Amino acid sequence: MEVLITTILAGTLNGSIYAMIGLGFSLLHRSTGLLNLAQGELLMLAALLFYTASSDWGWPLLSAGALAVATAAAVSVLIDLVLVRRMRSPNVLRIAVVTFGVALIIRGLAHIYWGTNLYSLPTFPGVKVTYRVGFERAVFPGQGFYVLGGLILVAVFLYLLETRTRVGWMMRSVGADAAMATTLGIRAPLMILLSFALAGALAGLVGVLTSPLLFMTTAGGTLIGLKGLVASVVGGFDTRLGAIPGGLLLGLLEQFAGVYIGSAFQDIAVFTLLIAVLLYRPQGLVGARV
Amino acid sequence: MRRAIAWWPFLAAGMLGVIYVLLTGPLDRSYLVGQFVSAGCVALASVGLAVVVGGSHQFHLGQGFFFGLGAYWSAIGSGRWSWPPLVALVSAVLLCGVIAWLIGRVLNRVSGLYFAIATLALVVIGTNLAFQLRSFTGGDNGLSVKRLNIAGWEMNSLLRSYVVVWGTAIVATFVAARYLKSRRGRAVRAVGGDEAAARALGISATVSRTQAFVISATYAGLAGGLLAFSSRFLYPDSFGLVASVEMIVYVIVGSTTVVGALFATALLSLVPVIFEQLEGHLELVLGVVLVALLVLLPDDIRLSSLVTWRPRVRPRVDEGAP
Numbered sequence: 001m002e003v004l005i006t007t008i009l010a011g012t013l014n015g016s017i018y019a020m021i022g023l024g025f026s027l028l029h030r031s032t033g034l035l036n037l038a039q040g041e042l043l044m045l046a047a048l049l050f051y052t053a054s055s056d057w058g059w060p061l062l063s064a065g066a067l068a069v070a071t072a073a074a075v076s077v078l079i080d081l082v083l084v085r086r087m088r089s090p091n092v093l094r095i096a097v098v099t100f101g102v103a104l105i106i107r108g109l110a111h112i113y114w115g116t117n118l119y120s121l122p123t124f125p126g127v128k129v130t131y132r133v134g135f136e137r138a139v140f141p142g143q144g145f146y147v148l149g150g151l152i153l154v155a156v157f158l159y160l161l162e163t164r165t166r167v168g169w170m171m172r173s174v175g176a177d178a179a180m181a182t183t184l185g186i187r188a189p190l191m192i193l194l195s196f197a198l199a200g201a202l203a204g205l206v207g208v209l210t211s212p213l214l215f216m217t218t219a220g221g222t223l224i225g226l227k228g229l230v231a232s233v234v235g236g237f238d239t240r241l242g243a244i245p246g247g248l249l250l251g252l253l254e255q256f257a258g259v260y261i262g263s264a265f266q267d268i269a270v271f272t273l274l275i276a277v278l279l280y281r282p283q284g285l286v287g288a289r290v
Numbered sequence: 291m292r293r294a295i296a297w298w299p300f301l302a303a304g305m306l307g308v309i310y311v312l313l314t315g316p317l318d319r320s321y322l323v324g325q326f327v328s329a330g331c332v333a334l335a336s337v338g339l340a341v342v343v344g345g346s347h348q349f350h351l352g353q354g355f356f357f358g359l360g361a362y363w364s365a366i367g368s369g370r371w372s373w374p375p376l377v378a379l380v381s382a383v384l385l386c387g388v389i390a391w392l393i394g395r396v397l398n399r400v401s402g403l404y405f406a407i408a409t410l411a412l413v414v415i416g417t418n419l420a421f422q423l424r425s426f427t428g429g430d431n432g433l434s435v436k437r438l439n440i441a442g443w444e445m446n447s448l449l450r451s452y453v454v455v456w457g458t459a460i461v462a463t464f465v466a467a468r469y470l471k472s473r474r475g476r477a478v479r480a481v482g483g484d485e486a487a488a489r490a491l492g493i494s495a496t497v498s499r500t501q502a503f504v505i506s507a508t509y510a511g512l513a514g515g516l517l518a519f520s521s522r523f524l525y526p527d528s529f530g531l532v533a534s535v536e537m538i539v540y541v542i543v544g545s546t547t548v549v550g551a552l553f554a555t556a557l558l559s560l561v562p563v564i565f566e567q568l569e570g571h572l573e574l575v576l577g578v579v580l581v582a583l584l585v586l587l588p589d590d591i592r593l594s595s596l597v598t599w600r601p602r603v604r605p606r607v608d609e610g611a612p
Contacts, residue, residue, distance in 0.1 A: 035403060087585050092403055093349050094584050100535060101580035108574025222531065226414065233407065264422030271411035278400050278408050 005138040007255045013144045015251020016151045017210055021228025022235065022243030023154060024202040029237055031175040031195040035096040038079065038103040039203045040225015045106055046072040046207030047216040051119045061124065069204035075106070076200020080193055103222065110218040118215040143212045150209045154202065155241055162240055171195055223267070230274045236284025245285060249273075296467070298549050299460050305556065306456050310449075323448045324521070329559035330455035331517035332533075336540040336551040337463045338509025343538070344546030345470055346502040347482030348401070352409030353537050355416035356386045356507040358529025360514025362420060362427055365435040365524055370426070375438045379515040386511030387504050394503035398496055413534050420526035427526065438519035451520040458516060459552060462509060466548040469505065478502045532573060539580045 024039050046068040053064035079102055084095055123129050127142030161168040173181040174191040182188045203225075207216075214220065227250065228243075235246020250270055257269035277284065313323050335357045342350045360382040367378030397408055420427045427433055438445040438454075445451055469475045480488040481498045489495055518524055540558060544550025558579070562572055 083581060083585050088587060093406065096403060096406065097349070097538065098581055098584045101577045101584070104532075104535070104573045104577030105581065108571055108577060111573075112571075223414070226410070229407070230411075233404075264418070267418045268415050268422075271415045274411045275397075275408050278404050279396060282400060282404060 002137045003259060005133060007259050008252065009133065009138065009140045009144075011252035011255035012248060013141070013147060013213075013251070014254060015231075015248035016147050016244075017206065017213075017224070017247070018227050018231040018250050019235075019244045019247025020147075020151050020154060020206045020209075021203065021225060022231030022247050023158060023241070024199040024206075025229050025232040026235075026237060026239065026241075026243050027158065027202065028195055028199040029175075029232070030240065031171040032192050033092060033175060034084070035092065035099070035229075036076070036079065036196070036199065037096055037100040037225070037229075038076075038106060039199065039228065040221035040223070041103040041106040041110075042072040042075060042200050042203040042221075043207040043225060044216060044218060044221025045075065045110060046204035047211045047214070047221075048110060048114050048119055048218070050208045050211050051121055051216070052114075054121065065208045068208050069201050072204025072207065073197045073201035076196045076203070077193060080196040085189070103225075107218055107222070114218050116217065118217055119211070120215045121211045123212045141213060143209075147209050147213070150205060151244070154205070155244060158240065167191075167194070227270060230270055233274060234277045234284060236287030239284060239286045242284050242286035249285070296464065298553075299464055302460050302463075302552060302556070305553075306452075309556070309560065310452060320448055323452060326559065327448065327451045327455050327520050328517060329555060330452070330459050331513045331520065332537060332540070332559065333552050333555035334455075334459045334462055334513035334516065335510040336537040336544075336555050337459065337466055337548045338506035338513070339537050340541045340544065340546055340548045340551040341466055341470065341478075341509070342502050342506045343541050344548070345475065345478045345482055346499045348499065348503075349403075349406040349538075350409050350503070350506065351406050351531075351534050351538065352412040352416075353506065353510050354529045354531065354534035355409075355412045356390060356510035357514045357517075357533065357537075358416050358420055358526070359389065360386050360511030361518040361524050361529065362433070362514075363511075364515035365433055365518045366426055368436050368519075369433075375436060375519060376440050379438070379512070379519070382515045383508050383511045386514075387508045390504045390507030391500060394500040394507075395496070398499045398503070410531070410534075413529075413531050417526050417530045420529065427524070430526065432523055432525045435518045435522045435524065437522070445519060455516050455520055458512070462512070463548050463552045466505070466509070470548065474498075474501065532576075535580070536572075536576055539576050539583075542583055543579065 021039060021043065025035070028034055028036055049071055050064050050068035053059045053067050054061055057064075059067070079099060083098055083102065084090065087094065087098070123141070123143045124146055127145050130139045130141055132138065133140055162172055170181070170186045171191045171194060173184075174186060174188045175195075178188045181191075206228075207221075214224070228247070231247035231250050232243040233246070234250060235244065236242030250273065253273060254266045254270050258266040261269070309326065310323070313326060314320075335353055339350060339353045342348050363382035363385055364375070364378045367373045367381060368375040371378075373381070393412070397405065400408055421429050423429075424431075445454055470479060477488070477493045478498045478501065480491070480493055481495045485495050488498075514529070517528075540555040541551045543558060544552070544554035562575060
């Protein structure tokens with residue numbers, strides 16, 4: 001019973017991390033049609049910068065977090081301005097591979113500055129480090145409340161953005177048909193830039209919120225970023241909030257596979273699920289049939 | 291109308307001779323020659339990848355999976371199960387082909403971005419298996435491999451590995467180039483060029499794609515096996531995402547042709563070997579090269595479009611590919 005509860009709690013927590021990353025992928029894909037494979041590296045960059053600013057430079061958590069999120073957003077915007085926009089012959093696949101190249105560059109540069117160390121911060125103030133849940137051994141890290149709260153805030157923000165604001169409608173219409181949107185007077189490049197900024201900021205936010213939970217290295221962003229992508233594809237790449245059920249399913253599956261099959265099979269289960277969903281339900285769990 | 295003799299195998303062999311003399315010449319840099327032998331294995335796998343990327347135009351990010359499968363199967367077969375090394379190597383190639391056939395038939399149902407993501411998942415699964423199946427692969431302790439021994443002839447010196455690996459790579463590239471010009475190969479390129487038109491001409495897109503996928507996997511399997519026997523030590527990270535992307539970079543630099551992939555690997559893998567300061571920054575170098583090429587080059591990625599010298603431009607009307 002303890003094992004079961006611990007597994008469900010850990011799965012939910014990891015799942016919400018994947019969900020939040022996945023929301024970034026979905027946001028960008030819905031409003032630009034693109035895939036940015038550097039999202040995981042943006043997360044890593046924000047997490048390490050947050051660590052350096054708060055513990056080496058002694059900045060308060062809030063301003064260090066703001067710096068990290070703003071940097072991730074800025075790098076994401078640069079990807080759009082410097083690379084994606086200037087491609088001689090853009091297409092979705094080539095842009096995806098370019099962003100993978102950017103991921104390698106960010107990793108390489110971060111490696112020069114931060115080396116191969118593990119970086120982790122203490123839990124944010126306001127919560128206990130761990131909470132006991134009913135039984136002796138079932139525990140939940142206090143930082144998890146920040147992650148869950150962050151996920152809910154982000155989800156509400158994205159929902160309101162897309163359903164209630166003019167900017168959100170314009171972003172969505174550029175994603176649906178950029179040529180048509182331009183004809184109707186929407187500045188498509190600006191909207192794409194905004195989407196990149198938001199997706200980058202979201203990756204940065206996840207990096208900041210999870211820095212007490214993950215032991216981040218310069219190579220550590222890739223796998224977690226890919227899992228966010230899996231969450232987004234499993235939930236529905238083209239849906240607004242499908243990454244949330246996708247991420248939770250992924251987190252739970254991963255934990256259950258780890259406990260009941262063997263820790264060796266966590267990642268294998270995750271990526272097998274991805275292949276199965278791609279083959280049998282490519283629109284995702286939540287998405288409408290195309 | 292066929293060309294009498296292909297010019298490039300001679301160029302490749304000459305270039306490799308010069309490189310060997312340069313690397314071993316005044317200074318004894320056996321470490322660098324060893325690196326360059328490994329690069330030959332990567333070249334072979336990249337040539338296979340070029341059949342898929344340049345032929346059937348699919349973005350295959352999973353070549354590292356078959357590369358690793360071939361390497362580990364050869365190592366385990368010759369070591370743990372004490373098969374003759376040649377049997378282990380051949381069975382690794384066949385196994386890669388069979389598995390690619392099974393996977394390819396299913397995977398070819400998705401296309402474009404989703405194919406790339408699915409093959410990427412394949413690599414992650416493969417690296418994980420290599421790390422986790424410790425009793426077979428040694429996990430993160432690595433796995434040492436026996437020498438390649440064919441009927442008493444042992445691959446026991448760097449020069450022998452160098453000749454075997456790069457010789458195989460050149461021959462295999464020649465075979466791949468012939469294949470892409472053959473009837474079946476033209477069908478593969480037709481499907482890559484315009485699937486609807488190819489199907490209208492009665493070409494089965496699924497069969498062609500699967501065939502290209504299987505061929506590329508056998509190349510990767512052979513390359514992996516040769517890597518196992520020449521480096522004689524395997525570590526799971528050598529077959530991960532970075533390795534797969536490295537091959538994609540070589541294929542793109544080689545203008546997505548098989549011959550180009552061979553030359554691009556030979557030249558680009560020399561860069562970190564010669565500039566030793568870059569040694570630890572392979573990722574950074576790869577990233578910069580990849581981004582620069584894809585952003586700056588036009589759609590028909592041909593390096594030759596950047597230089598003025600073109601080997602031969604001759605209109606050919608008699609070849610069947612649309």
